[in-house]
Amino acid sequence: MNTHNVVAKKKFGQNFLQDQEVLRKIVEAMPKNDNKIVEIGPGLGDLTKFLVDVKSVEAFEVDTDLCKLLQSKFEEEINTKRLHINCGDVLEAWQSELINEPYDLVANLPYYIATNIILKALADPMCKNILVMVQLEVAEKFCANEGEKVFGSLGVITQSVGNARIIVKVPPTAFDPQPKVDSAVFLIQKQRDRSDKDFEELLRVAFTQPRKTLMKNLSAKYEKQRLQEAFNDLELLSTIRPHQVSTKDYHQLYKKIKN
Numbered sequence: 001m002n003t004h005n006v007v008a009k010k011k012f013g014q015n016f017l018q019d020q021e022v023l024r025k026i027v028e029a030m031p032k033n034d035n036k037i038v039e040i041g042p043g044l045g046d047l048t049k050f051l052v053d054v055k056s057v058e059a060f061e062v063d064t065d066l067c068k069l070l071q072s073k074f075e076e077e078i079n080t081k082r083l084h085i086n087c088g089d090v091l092e093a094w095q096s097e098l099i100n101e102p103y104d105l106v107a108n109l110p111y112y113i114a115t116n117i118i119l120k121a122l123a124d125p126m127c128k129n130i131l132v133m134v135q136l137e138v139a140e141k142f143c144a145n146e147g148e149k150v151f152g153s154l155g156v157i158t159q160s161v162g163n164a165r166i167i168v169k170v171p172p173t174a175f176d177p178q179p180k181v182d183s184a185v186f187l188i189q190k191q192r193d194r195s196d197k198d199f200e201e202l203l204r205v206a207f208t209q210p211r212k213t214l215m216k217n218l219s220a221k222y223e224k225q226r227l228q229e230a231f232n233d234l235e236l237l238s239t240i241r242p243h244q245v246s247t248k249d250y251h252q253l254y255k256k257i258k259n
C-alpha cells in the first residue's frame with residue numbers, strides 16, 4: 001500500500017516510482033524542444049505532476065480505477081488542456097502513429113510490455129525521443145554497442161534510427177511495491193525514421209543462436225553462395241559472431257542479400 005492507499009495491480013505491472021531524486025533526473029534528461037509529451041501508464045501521477053509543469057501531456061492509462069483517481073487529482077490541468085488522459089490499453093490505441101503530432105515518450109513503463117512499446121515508438125514517425133524506465137537488463141540491450149555480449153537486434157534497431165544511453169540505474173527500493181529486478185532510465189534520441197520489417201526479419205535470423213556464427217544463423221534462411229559473396233565484399237570473417245557485427249554492416253549485408 002502506497003501513500004495514495006492504492007493497492008498495486010500486478011497484472012498491469014504496477015510499481016509506483018516514489019524516489020523524488022529519480023523523478024527529478026528523468027525531468028532533467030528530457031530533450032529541450034517543443035514536442036508534446038506522451039506518458040504511458042501515469043499510474044498515481046507522480047511523474048505526470050512534474051511533466052505537466054513543463055509541457056502538455058497526452059497520457060494513456062489502462063487501469064480504470066487509476067484513471068478516475070488521475071481525473072480528480074489533475075482536474076485543473078485537464079480543464080486547462082495541459083493534460084489529456086486516454087483510459088484504455090495503449091497497444092490497442094496505437095496504429096502506426098500513436099498521436100498525430102510530434103511527441104517525446106516519457107514514462108516509467110509497465111515492464112511486461114516495455115520492449116513492445118519501445119519497438120512501436122521506434123517505428124512511429126511521430127515519436128522523436130524516448131525517455132523511459134525499464135528493467136535494467138532491457139535498457140542495456142537497447143543501449144548496447146557492437147562487440148558487447150548483449151548487442152543484439154534491439155541494439156541494431158535502435159542504432160538504425162538514432163543513439164541511446166543510460167541516464168540512471170535505479171534500485172528496487174525506489175518503488176512501491178518494489179520490483180524483483182534492477183531498473184534503469186534510458187534515452188533514445190531519434191535522428192531518422194526507418195522501419196523495415198524485412199530488415200527486422202534478417203536480424204531475427206541473425207541472432208537466433210547468439211553464440212553460433214553469423215554465417216551459420218543466416219544460412220538457415222538465406223542462400224549460402226550469396227551470403228559468402230556478401231561476407232567477402234564486406235570483409236566479414238565467416239567465423240564472426242552476430243554481436244561482433246556493426247549496425248552499418250548489418251544494413252550493407254541486408255542490401256546485398258535481400259533480392
Ligand SMILES: C[S@@+](CC[C@H](N)C(=O)[O-])C[C@H]1O[C@@H](n2cnc3c(N)ncnc32)[C@H](O)[C@@H]1O
Nearest residue numbers: 012015016017041042043061062089090108110
Ligand atoms: C510501472 S507503473 C508506472 C506508474 C507511474 N508512472 C509511476 O512512475 O509510478 C506502469 C503503469 O502502466 C499502466 N499500464 C499497464 N499496462 C498498460 C497498457 N497496456 N496501457 C496503458 N497503461 C498501462 C499501469 O496501470 C501502471 O499505471
